[in-house]
Amino acid sequence: MAKNKNTSPADEPFISKSQIKREMDALQVTGLELVKLTDNQLKAIPLDDQLHDAILLARRIQNKHEGFRRQMQFIGKLMRQRDVQPITEALDQLKGNHRKTTAHFHSIEQWRDRILDQGEDAIQELCESQPTADPQQLRHYCQEHQQQMQHNKPPVASRQLFVYLRQLMSSQ
Known part of the structure; x- marks a missing residue:
């Protein structure tokens, strides 16, 4: 019997069981992030029907113990069978948008506090940066x-x- 020259054990990189477990755990964490998304956010994620249905089922599980844990394992299994890069990129995009919104919100709070504390000086400075x-x-x-x-x-x-x-700074 002749060995296949295309697949030798030396060509395949060694992956430890620990590394495989870490990757599976990371996929389950990603799956949990997907379960926690709102319906509108979930629509922005490129999911196939089977994975989408599994996520919706996980949301409906009332008992957040064993049944939910098994469903999350199933979601992780489904994700291992797919290319997760588009999913993680879309999640990162959503997180980035959230960070931008939060930073904008904090900026508005800081301007409000400065105006209330400093009065006329802060008002003049705001009017210079916001002509409207x-x-x-x-x-x-x-x-x-x-x-x-x-x-x-x-x-x-x-x-x-x-x-x-907020209205003033959102109309930029």
């Missing part, structure tokens, strides 16, 4: 905030200022 900003409206929110703080009222003006800044 209404300095009179910003001053009004600042004054309302000061009055609300003096009378121990809820910070309604602070919230209104945040909404105004």
Whole structure:
């Protein structure tokens, strides 16, 4: 009997059982991330019907112990049979969008806090960077905030200022 010259054991890279287990665990973690996505986010991920159905079933499992664990193992098994690079790239894209949104939100919060703390100086600086900003409206929110703080009222003006800044900075 002649050996096949195309497949020799020396040509195949050695992969330890530990490495295989780590890769399977990573796929299960990716599967859990997919289960936690909203319906709209899940639509942005390139999934075949079988994997999509398995993810939807995992969402419906009420008992989050053994049944859920077995379903997650099944999702991991399905993912091992597929090219997961497009899936992980789409997940990374979604995470990147979330980080950008969070950073933008924090930037708006910082501007609100600066305006309420520094007053006119911060208003002038914002108006220079945002030409469509209404300095009179910003001053009004600042004054309302000061009055609300003096009378121990809820910070309604602070919230209104945040909404105004979000609209202003989103229209860029």
